């Protein structure tokens with residue numbers, strides 16, 4: 001069974017089950033690769049335009065766009081490889097770690113994932129028609145499932161990387177930090193008038 | 197068995213001075229190994245907090261070049277909480293009254309820590 005550095009095989013399997021990500025989805029994604037090749041450069045440009053027009057996000061990338069674009073295009077094409085093995089999982093986790101190290105808030109990543117999700121359906125539809133493969137338009141669900149899976153892995157890597165930093169900063173063991181996180185909120189004493 | 201032995205050390209410690217109100221042995225992960233605490237105290241919370249305090253104390257002492265940590269002391273309006281290592285992986289927490297003779301309590305705590313570390 002597939003597992004990650006931070007995510008257990010059971011958790012991944014549950015995600016796959018609940019998202020209903022099947023062999024058919026894997027096949028659809030692989031079959032979409034030629035379509036993806038058509039829209040990935042444009043989508044990547046739009047992705048960075050969105051990040052550049054917002055002054056909050058632009059500071060993180062403005063001097064690195066040309067270096068980041070090919071990395072992002074590779075990541076997008078990787079979604080259509082049809083191979084979602086442990087190395088794929090590890091790559092998503094590494095992306096999470098890279099963003100933590102670059103001090104990029106997790107919600108930026110979530111927001112840009114939302115942007116990708118919003119853009120993909122029409123781009124897939126349009127490019128599959130142009131390639132004479134109209135049926136591919138229906139396969140967008142497979143892409144959205146995989147994007148959510150990637151975000152889940154990236155988010156977990158974020159969480160773990162932050163915990164690792166806390167371990168380093170405080171000297172507390174990982175288990176102690178987990179215990180602190182899991183402590184139940186202290187029950188408030190009921191005022192006497194509430195009793196009975 | 198081990199818990200019984202730890203409890204007996206804590207019981208001796210609590211009996212050694214009327215100033216000591218309660219005490220506990222906690223793992224460095226924050227789990228309570230043995231405790232003689234008032235009934236309304238949540239062992240899980242105290243355990244996690246004491247272990248966290250000791251870790252932070254250790255880090256701070258090192259950061260500010262104060263050498264190896266000996267103890268962390270918290271003083272509140274109603275008394276003291278003392279935390280010290282009991283061996284490498286455990287923390288002894290002692291809760292003492294407001295006007296305690298701290299020197300004596302520290303000595304008793306040191307003795308108890310040594311006994312605890314020999315068991316663990």
Ligand code: HEM
Nearest residue numbers: 051057060061071072075094095098102104108109112113
């Ligand atoms: C869907 C969301 C995102 C994806 C899939 C993504 C993808 C990637 C990939 C694949 C890399 C290369 C990682 C590596 O070298 O291992 C990367 C690096 C980077 N990304 Fe993103 N990214 C996303 C969102 C963002 C956002 C929102 C920002 C900032 C506003 C950003 C800024 C950066 C930066 C600065 C690096 C370079 C990190 C370093 O110094 O190594 N990314 N990203």
